[in-house]
Amino acid sequence: MIGGGITGLAAAHELLTCTSDSDDVVVVYEGDDRVGGKLRTSQFAGLDVDEGADAFLTRVPHAVDLARVVGLSEELVAPTSARAAIWHRRLHEIPNDLMLGVPTSMLAVARSGLLSPLGLSRAALDVVLPKTSIRDDNLGRWVQRRFGREVHDRLVDALVGSIYGADTINFSLAAVPQLSTLATSGRSGLRTSRKLKANTTQTTAAIFGAPRTGMETFAQAILSDVEHRYSVRFRLCTGTTVTSIDADGGQWRINDEQFDGVVIALPAHLAARLLGGSLGQQLDEFECADVAIVTARIPQDEWPDRCQSRSGYLVPKSVQRAVTAVSFTSQKWAHLQPDDGSQVIRISLGRDGLPIGEFDNAGLVSLAAEDVSSHLGIAIDCSSSRVTRWKDAFTQYRPHHHVKVASIAAQLPPMIELAGSSYRGIGIPACVADGQRAARHLASAGSR
Numbered sequence: 001m002i003g004g005g006i007t008g009l010a011a012a013h014e015l016l017t018c019t020s021d022s023d024d025v026v027v028v029y030e031g032d033d034r035v036g037g038k039l040r041t042s043q044f045a046g047l048d049v050d051e052g053a054d055a056f057l058t059r060v061p062h063a064v065d066l067a068r069v070v071g072l073s074e075e076l077v078a079p080t081s082a083r084a085a086i087w088h089r090r091l092h093e094i095p096n097d098l099m100l101g102v103p104t105s106m107l108a109v110a111r112s113g114l115l116s117p118l119g120l121s122r123a124a125l126d127v128v129l130p131k132t133s134i135r136d137d138n139l140g141r142w143v144q145r146r147f148g149r150e151v152h153d154r155l156v157d158a159l160v161g162s163i164y165g166a167d168t169i170n171f172s173l174a175a176v177p178q179l180s181t182l183a184t185s186g187r188s189g190l191r192t193s194r195k196l197k198a199n200t201t202q203t204t205a206a207i208f209g210a211p212r213t214g215m216e217t218f219a220q221a222i223l224s225d226v227e228h229r230y231s232v233r234f235r236l237c238t239g240t241t242v243t244s245i246d247a248d249g250g251q252w253r254i255n256d257e258q259f260d261g262v263v264i265a266l267p268a269h270l271a272a273r274l275l276g277g278s279l280g281q282q283l284d285e286f287e288c289a290d291v292a293i294v295t296a297r298i299p300q301d302e303w304p305d306r307c308q309s310r311s312g313y314l315v316p317k318s319v320q321r322a323v324t325a326v327s328f329t330s331q332k333w334a335h336l337q338p339d340d341g342s343q344v345i346r347i348s349l350g351r352d353g354l355p356i357g358e359f360d361n362a363g364l365v366s367l368a369a370e371d372v373s374s375h376l377g378i379a380i381d382c383s384s385s386r387v388t389r390w391k392d393a394f395t396q397y398r399p400h401h402h403v404k405v406a407s408i409a410a411q412l413p414p415m416i417e418l419a420g421s422s423y424r425g426i427g428i429p430a431c432v433a434d435g436q437r438a439a440r441h442l443a444s445a446g447s448r
């Protein structure tokens with residue numbers, strides 16, 4: 001395995017599990033001195049606060065099942081019932097009855113006060129408009145054509161854009177399965193989303209989960225599990241950046257060791273360097289967006305009442321300056337409340353089309369403070385803060401991304417697999433599933 005992020009660890013775990021009868025050794029090469037990649041947790045305000053991902057979806061099985069297998073079930077906590085808002089001149093509760101921002105009820109959207117009367121009327125046209133072609137595979141354009149610009153900007157782009165660090169006007173519809181199902185299942189987005197929602201089993205179970213001690217614990221638990229169960233067949237090499245993969249008599253050579261197969265569990269722009277040639281060029285064409293998280297501590301007496309009982313807010317593209325979202329971490333997670341009543345918040349900056357590379361850390365902190373102060377109408381002091389930069393963190397799934405990924409996969413040399421956030425989904429469950437897929441593919445190809 002090349003890469004000890006969640007994808008590489010899930011792949012190693014799966015490979016060891018599904019080849020448990022063999023003597024084959026699985027090695028994970030990780031450039032950093034720790035595993036986890038974008039799952040990184042460190043102390044802030046005396047608490048274990050994530051610097052990257054802070055939760056995973058539990059309504060799809062892959063991550064939650066792996067967490068159970070590695071003994072983490074008891075450690076998983078759910079966010080509080082605090083609800084998120086959208087900032088558009090003021091904080092608006094995110095309406096109920098949305099499907100990733102697409103309305104299932106116009107009444108709920110109207111009540112939120114988020115759309116203008118004109119925006120609401122335009123959105124209502126969805127029910128009479130003819131079917132919209134999705135041949136261009138463009139998420140933002142599909143939403144705009146069905147519901148108009150306000151639903152796109154203030155709801156769908158705000159929600160989906162914050163998950164993918166994206167500008168959804170240049171993003172693949174097929175990459176967001178919920179919305180692509182919606183677009184292909186009927187004419188009207190509103191009526192189809194209502195039908196799909198009615199057919200979904202409603203549950204009161206939490207949608208997200210995270211280990212109480214932070215997301216890095218997930219990576220550590222997978223590592224401990226393979227070290228414990230497969231001590232003889234597993235080896236971790238941290239501090240080892242792989243620079244080449246060489247063909248060697250029907251096998252692959254990495255750092256002077258020979259392997260039957262390789263999973264490259266790296267984002268596309270890094271995998272490109274290892275594969276080189278035409279494959280490398282194709283992978284290098286995948287664009288990426290940088291993001292940064294400014295984590296700040298706000299004293300209790302400075303925390304505004306109107307922010308109580310909220311888990312944070314998103315900022316729509318039309319009114320963004322640098323900040324795209326703010327998580328009220330201490331209100332989102334019951335176990336992340338400092339003893340002195342202060343609030344920990346995580347401020348996200350940057351996305352595709354909103355570059356942050358030119359700012360140094362001090363610049364990012366002042367941008368974060370200015371934006372959040374103006375949103376909340378109070379002077380936020382971010383002097384007690386830390387900055388985490390994630391360069392090239394989010395591969396942009398441009399229209400027809402899935403076609404390019406399938407074509408690249410078909411060109412890979414034998415017994416080499418690509419897996420991770422650049423290819424078949426960016427969220428942690430998708431990365432786990434992709435790592436496991438790659439491992440099973442190698443195991444079955446190797447046994448033939």
Ligand SMILES: Cc1cc2nc3c(=O)[nH]c(=O)nc-3n(C[C@H](O)[C@H](O)[C@H](O)COP(=O)(O)OP(=O)(O)OC[C@H]3O[C@@H](n4cnc5c(N)ncnc54)[C@H](O)[C@@H]3O)c2cc1C
Binds near residue numbers: 029266293
């Ligand atoms: C700020 C932020 C917030 C996020 N929030 C969420 C969230 O709440 N929920 C969610 O589901 N997802 C979230 N994500 C997305 C998710 O965290 C990532 O998609 C996922 O963790 C990627 O895992 P990975 O293993 O594919 O890649 P990475 O985590 O990037 O791991 C790749 C690893 O490979 C190593 N490496 C790189 N090059 C080499 C080399 N040549 N040789 C050896 N090792 C190498 C790196 O050091 C790294 O450890 C977030 C992402 C970010 C950046």
